[in-house]
Protein backbone atom coordinates (compact mmCIF):
# COMPACT_ATOMS: atom_id res chain seq x y z
CA UNK A 283 0.00 0.00 0.00
CA UNK A 284 2.72 2.48 -0.97
CA UNK A 285 1.91 6.14 -1.37
CA UNK A 286 2.64 6.25 -5.11
CA UNK A 287 -0.16 3.80 -5.81
CA UNK A 288 -2.31 5.42 -3.13
CA UNK A 289 -2.47 8.48 -5.40
CA UNK A 290 -5.27 6.53 -7.13
CA UNK A 291 -7.42 6.25 -4.00
CA UNK A 292 -11.00 6.73 -5.21
CA UNK A 293 -11.85 9.09 -2.37
CA UNK A 294 -8.64 11.09 -1.95
CA UNK A 295 -6.19 10.26 -4.74
CA UNK A 296 -5.18 13.34 -6.72
CA UNK A 297 -4.41 11.20 -9.79
CA UNK A 298 -7.74 9.40 -10.02
CA UNK A 299 -9.66 11.08 -12.86
CA UNK A 300 -13.02 9.81 -11.63
CA UNK A 301 -12.20 10.09 -7.91
CA UNK A 302 -13.67 12.46 -5.34
CA UNK A 303 -10.29 14.16 -4.69
CA UNK A 304 -11.06 14.90 -1.06
CA UNK A 305 -8.68 17.08 0.92
CA UNK A 306 -8.37 17.04 4.68
CA UNK A 307 -7.46 19.11 7.68
CA UNK A 308 -7.38 18.47 11.41
CA UNK A 309 -9.26 20.75 13.80
CA UNK A 310 -8.45 19.78 17.37
CA UNK A 311 -9.19 16.07 17.60
CA UNK A 312 -11.46 16.05 14.54
CA UNK A 313 -10.57 15.26 10.94
CA UNK A 314 -12.46 17.39 8.42
CA UNK A 315 -13.15 17.39 4.70
CA UNK A 316 -15.69 19.08 2.46
CA UNK A 317 -17.36 17.93 -0.72
CA UNK A 318 -20.02 19.17 -3.12
CA UNK A 319 -21.71 16.27 -4.88
CA UNK A 320 -22.80 16.70 -8.48
CA UNK A 321 -25.42 14.91 -10.56
CA UNK A 322 -22.85 12.22 -11.38
CA UNK A 323 -22.91 11.28 -7.69
CA UNK A 324 -26.64 10.92 -7.29
CA UNK A 325 -28.94 7.96 -7.00
CA UNK A 326 -32.43 9.38 -6.95
CA UNK A 327 -32.67 12.80 -8.54
CA UNK A 328 -31.01 15.46 -6.41
CA UNK A 329 -29.87 13.03 -3.73
CA UNK A 330 -26.36 11.67 -3.30
CA UNK A 331 -26.06 7.91 -3.79
CA UNK A 332 -25.99 6.14 -0.42
CA UNK A 333 -22.93 4.13 -1.36
CA UNK A 334 -21.01 7.33 -1.92
CA UNK A 335 -22.32 8.79 1.35
CA UNK A 336 -20.84 5.74 3.07
CA UNK A 337 -17.62 6.23 1.08
CA UNK A 338 -17.28 9.75 2.53
CA UNK A 339 -17.75 8.43 6.05
CA UNK A 340 -15.45 5.45 5.51
CA UNK A 341 -12.74 7.72 4.18
CA UNK A 342 -12.90 10.38 6.89
CA UNK A 343 -12.61 7.76 9.63
CA UNK A 344 -10.04 5.36 8.14
CA UNK A 345 -7.92 8.13 6.70
CA UNK A 346 -7.70 9.87 10.07
CA UNK A 347 -5.87 6.83 11.40
CA UNK A 348 -3.72 6.74 8.23
CA UNK A 349 -2.94 10.44 8.77
CA UNK A 350 -1.47 9.52 12.14
CA UNK A 351 1.19 7.51 10.29
CA UNK A 352 -0.45 4.09 10.52
CA UNK A 353 -1.45 1.71 7.72
CA UNK A 354 -5.12 1.42 8.43
CA UNK A 355 -8.00 -0.50 6.89
CA UNK A 356 -11.68 -0.42 7.72
CA UNK A 357 -12.71 -3.63 9.49
CA UNK A 358 -16.33 -2.66 10.06
CA UNK A 359 -18.50 0.22 8.91
CA UNK A 360 -21.97 1.24 10.08
CA UNK A 361 -23.91 4.08 8.47
CA UNK A 362 -27.09 5.71 9.61
CA UNK A 363 -28.75 7.68 6.82
CA UNK A 364 -30.73 10.22 8.81
CA UNK A 365 -32.03 12.15 5.85
CA UNK A 366 -31.25 12.54 2.15
CA UNK A 367 -27.82 14.04 1.42
CA UNK A 368 -28.39 16.63 -1.34
CA UNK A 369 -26.22 17.33 -4.34
CA UNK A 370 -25.09 20.92 -4.95
CA UNK A 371 -24.54 21.88 -1.32
CA UNK A 372 -21.25 21.88 0.55
CA UNK A 373 -21.04 18.85 2.79
CA UNK A 374 -18.86 18.98 5.89
CA UNK A 375 -17.53 15.53 6.64
CA UNK A 376 -15.98 15.01 10.05
CA UNK A 377 -14.49 12.07 11.91
CA UNK A 378 -12.99 11.48 15.33
CA UNK A 379 -11.51 8.63 17.36
CA UNK A 380 -13.74 7.35 20.15
CA UNK A 381 -11.55 4.54 21.51
CA UNK A 382 -8.57 2.31 20.85
CA UNK A 383 -7.78 -1.23 21.95
CA UNK A 384 -4.62 -2.82 20.63
CA UNK A 385 -4.62 -2.61 16.84
CA UNK A 386 -8.29 -1.69 16.64
CA UNK A 387 -9.48 1.91 16.63
CA UNK A 388 -13.13 2.88 16.91
CA UNK A 389 -14.20 6.10 15.24
CA UNK A 390 -17.35 8.07 14.63
CA UNK A 391 -18.18 10.44 11.82
CA UNK A 392 -20.90 12.57 10.37
CA UNK A 393 -21.92 14.57 7.32
CA UNK A 394 -23.50 17.97 7.87
CA UNK A 395 -25.05 20.62 5.63
CA UNK A 396 -24.08 24.32 5.87
CA UNK A 397 -27.01 24.94 8.25
CA UNK A 398 -25.73 22.20 10.57
CA UNK A 399 -28.27 19.56 9.62
CA UNK A 400 -26.71 16.12 9.96
CA UNK A 401 -27.65 13.89 7.03
CA UNK A 402 -25.63 10.81 7.90
CA UNK A 403 -23.67 9.36 10.81
CA UNK A 404 -21.08 6.63 10.79
CA UNK A 405 -19.22 4.34 13.13
CA UNK A 406 -16.18 2.36 12.11
CA UNK A 407 -13.67 -0.08 13.44
CA UNK A 408 -10.32 0.57 11.80
CA UNK A 409 -7.54 -2.00 12.05
CA UNK A 410 -3.83 -1.34 11.91
CA UNK A 411 -2.02 -3.65 9.51
CA UNK A 412 1.38 -5.12 10.30
CA UNK A 413 3.55 -4.40 13.32
CA UNK A 414 2.92 -0.64 13.59
Ligand SMILES: CCCCCCCCCCCC(=O)SCCNC(=O)CCNC(=O)[C@H](O)C(C)(C)COP(=O)(O)OP(=O)(O)OC[C@H]1O[C@@H](n2cnc3c(N)ncnc32)[C@H](O)[C@@H]1OP(=O)(O)O
Pocket residue numbers: 285288289291294295340341344345348354355356357358386407409410411
Ligand atom coordinates in the same frame (compact mmCIF):
# COMPACT_ATOMS: atom_id res chain seq x y z
C1 LIG B 1 -1.93 9.93 -0.18
C2 LIG B 1 -2.84 8.75 -0.31
C3 LIG B 1 -3.37 8.25 1.01
C4 LIG B 1 -4.22 7.06 0.85
C5 LIG B 1 -4.94 6.80 2.12
C6 LIG B 1 -5.95 5.80 1.92
C7 LIG B 1 -6.93 5.75 3.05
C8 LIG B 1 -7.97 4.77 2.59
C9 LIG B 1 -9.07 4.55 3.56
C10 LIG B 1 -10.01 3.56 2.98
C11 LIG B 1 -10.44 2.59 4.00
C12 LIG B 1 -10.89 1.30 3.36
O1 LIG B 1 -11.85 1.28 2.69
S1 LIG B 1 -9.90 -0.05 3.60
C13 LIG B 1 -10.54 -1.28 2.52
C14 LIG B 1 -11.66 -2.09 3.13
N1 LIG B 1 -11.17 -2.90 4.23
C15 LIG B 1 -10.43 -4.01 4.00
O2 LIG B 1 -10.14 -4.39 2.88
C16 LIG B 1 -9.98 -4.79 5.22
C17 LIG B 1 -10.03 -6.28 4.97
N2 LIG B 1 -9.88 -7.03 6.23
C18 LIG B 1 -8.65 -7.27 6.75
O3 LIG B 1 -7.63 -6.92 6.15
C19 LIG B 1 -8.59 -8.03 8.05
O4 LIG B 1 -9.80 -8.71 8.28
C20 LIG B 1 -8.30 -7.12 9.26
C21 LIG B 1 -6.92 -6.44 9.09
C22 LIG B 1 -9.36 -6.05 9.45
C23 LIG B 1 -8.25 -7.98 10.53
O5 LIG B 1 -7.51 -9.14 10.25
P1 LIG B 1 -6.37 -9.66 11.20
O6 LIG B 1 -5.30 -8.67 11.35
O7 LIG B 1 -5.99 -11.03 10.72
O8 LIG B 1 -7.03 -9.70 12.54
P2 LIG B 1 -7.88 -10.84 13.21
O9 LIG B 1 -6.92 -11.88 13.75
O10 LIG B 1 -8.95 -11.30 12.30
O11 LIG B 1 -8.52 -10.05 14.41
C24 LIG B 1 -7.70 -9.37 15.33
C25 LIG B 1 -8.58 -8.82 16.40
O12 LIG B 1 -9.47 -7.86 15.87
C26 LIG B 1 -10.82 -8.29 16.00
N3 LIG B 1 -11.55 -7.95 14.80
C27 LIG B 1 -11.17 -8.12 13.52
N4 LIG B 1 -12.09 -7.64 12.66
C28 LIG B 1 -13.10 -7.15 13.41
C29 LIG B 1 -14.33 -6.53 13.14
N5 LIG B 1 -14.73 -6.27 11.89
N6 LIG B 1 -15.12 -6.18 14.16
C30 LIG B 1 -14.74 -6.43 15.43
N7 LIG B 1 -13.57 -7.00 15.77
C31 LIG B 1 -12.75 -7.38 14.78
C32 LIG B 1 -10.75 -9.77 16.21
O13 LIG B 1 -11.84 -10.23 16.98
C33 LIG B 1 -9.46 -9.92 17.00
O14 LIG B 1 -9.63 -9.58 18.33
P3 LIG B 1 -8.93 -10.38 19.49
O15 LIG B 1 -9.44 -11.78 19.40
O16 LIG B 1 -7.46 -10.29 19.22
O17 LIG B 1 -9.35 -9.67 20.75
